[in-house]
Amino acid sequence: MALLEIEDLVMAYSGKAQPVLSVPRFSLEAGKQVAVKGPSGCGKTTFLHLIAGIVAASAGRISLGDTVVTDLGEAARDRFRARNIGYVFQSFHLMRDFTCLENVELGMSFGAKLDRDFAKSLLERVGLAERIGYRASELSIGQQQRVALARALANRPRLVLADEPTGSLDQETGERAIGLLREMCEENGASLLVVSHDLSIVDRFERKIDFRELNEALSRSEEAAR
Ligand SMILES: Nc1ncnc2c1ncn2[C@@H]1O[C@H](COP(=O)(O)OP(=O)(O)OP(=O)(O)O)[C@@H](O)[C@H]1O
Known part of the structure; x- marks a missing residue:
């Protein structure tokens, strides 16, 4: 059964006539993992923000389990996110x-x-048992990202969203971090949706999607520009 289901999702930022995002259909099964690739500006962050309820959709439906996220007001979306979603940011x-x-x-x-x-x-799991009492500012960039991975799993989320989670890391550290994130999601039964422009990360996933094919607003704006 799908954990996350999206239908006819549209997002136009306020004051803008043209939507930046139009996704007719997307779903993710419970416990499964998917990577979404796409160049800068194609709407990947907007997509994650909509799913997490950080921003409200202009139209369409997003459901996570039994909850229709797009039916909730801002405060209810914040509460729902805190209880059900883990979020990994590029800059931690x-x-x-x-x-x-x-x-x-x-x-x-x-x-x-x-x-x-x-x-x-969780901190032991990401290899930071010795650093539990260190301030974040006293950690290396790779260690900071591992704290962010541990934090994303802290509320035992059903879904983890990761936005360019390796963007601030070198290749080797980034690949290790993504491996760890995938293992931790699997161990905790969370679904994982990663967006990245880094093909060496995306290609490791069995299910991968090119966001340019998913987001119909892009092809429309490209056609209009021709
Ligand atoms: N708050 C906002 N107000 C108006 N337009 C916005 C806002 N946030 C994003 N956009 C526009 O939406 C489009 C998609 O942006 P988004 O950040 O989702 O892309 P992205 O694929 O995540 O890019 P990147 O990989 O560079 O982070 C861009 O054209 C951007 O200008």
Whole structure:
């Protein structure tokens, strides 16, 4: 059964006549993983923001399990995201003066109840057992990204969304991070949707989608530009 289902999703940013995104259909099964590739500006981040409920769609339907995310108001979407979705940002978005453990626990505070042992086990899982008390600002870039991966799993999400999760890392560190993210999603039964322009990352996934084919608004604007 599909965990995530999207129908006739349209997004036009306020004040803009033309939609930047128009996706007729997309689905992701529970526990499955998919990579979406596409060049800069094709709408990948917008797609993830819509699924996470960070922005509201102009039209269409997004459902996650039994919840129709597009029917929710902003506060309800925020609450739903905190309880059901893990998000990995390209630039991590860690609290620099908070410790690794505090950063992971922050991922729990609005979602699952605070579970320090689970937070510690996630940091151990990403190889940071020795750094639990370090501030984020005292970590290398690769270590910061591993804290961000642990935080994304902290609320035991059903879905993890990752936006260019290796964009700030060198090739080898990036490949290791994505391998770790995939393993952790599998271990925790979470579905994973990764967007990236990096083909060496995308090509590792069994299911991969070119966002230019999914997003009909792009082909329309390209036609109009001809
Ligand atoms: N807040 C906004 N207001 C108006 N237009 C926006 C806004 N955010 C994004 N856009 C436009 O939407 C389009 C898609 O942007 P988006 O960030 O989703 O692309 P992307 O594929 O993630 O790009 P990148 O890989 O460079 O991050 C772009 O043309 C961008 O200018």
